Amino acid sequence: MIIKPQFKSNNYKNGLYLVATPIGNLKDVSFRSLEVLDKSDYILCEDTRVSKNLLDKYQIKSKLISHHKFNEKKNTLKVIEYLKLGKLISLISDAGTPSISDPGSVLINECIKNNINIFSIPGPSAVTTAVAASGFSDKFFFYGFLPEKKNQIDDELKKLSNFNHSLVFFSSSKKVNKIIPAFKKYFNGRKIVLSREISKLYEEYIRRNIDELELFNSELKGELTIVVSEKKEEKASQKLSESDINSIKKMINKLSTKEITDLISYNKNIPKKVVYNFCLKLKNEN
Structure with missing residues (x-):
């Protein structure tokens, strides 16, 4: 009572x-x-x-x-x-x-x-409850329910794939299989937690690497709160490629060390220090 x-x-x-x-x-x-x-x-x-x-x-x-x-x-x-x-x-x-x-x-x-x-x-709050249990970054972006049409889902997830933080979505159990292929396309390399029946008897947290996530054979019960992990930043390469080395050699007597460093590092995941030190080495050899 x-x-x-x-x-x-x-x-x-x-x-x-x-x-x-x-x-x-x-x-x-x-x-x-x-x-x-x-x-x-x-x-x-x-x-x-x-x-x-x-x-x-x-x-x-x-x-x-x-x-x-x-x-x-x-x-x-x-x-x-x-x-x-x-x-x-x-x-x-x-x-x-x-x-x-x-x-x-x-x-x-x-x-x-x-x-x-x-x-x-x-x-x-299903949002904060799911994020807390996910083990992902507590810096997150809450989106809610995705659009109905496939091209709209693709457009939204493509934009969201550039966010470095965790992402939170709602989905009905009937529609989760519809969005899984798009998740695998735009969030490869990340992890995912699908939370269902939060605080109820059959509470469950389905944890997967997104690349290994498969469609569900049977329909899950209730609405899902889905958390996608933060984007992993690629570690900067500590080595110059052959093409970068050849480019530097062609520019070494024409441009300053700073100018070469800025040109090679622009849009490349190479630390400026690596480029700068290689330029100094070449100039010393000359």
């Missing part, structure tokens, strides 16, 4: 509260989140059936209003009216922080235009 937490009497300002909800395990919700939800005049949610599971567990009776990507624009004006009347309204998503790859930005921006208070209540 779940006993409803006994909240102290807090005077919350009227406005819109962005309340993070559990991404799986309902015990991950914070006391402050429950308190705000309990004191809300209305709770805007994606799917009332999903949100009702959380609210019923903690015996919260606030009125639910369906608020998703298909009715967000239509709902917004009415919600703004409620907020102007001094109502306390919470916005939640099915899981995690609202407006992050979920509805919310339309309403938030309208609140900003109307000088309505906005408060963000922190909580569970």
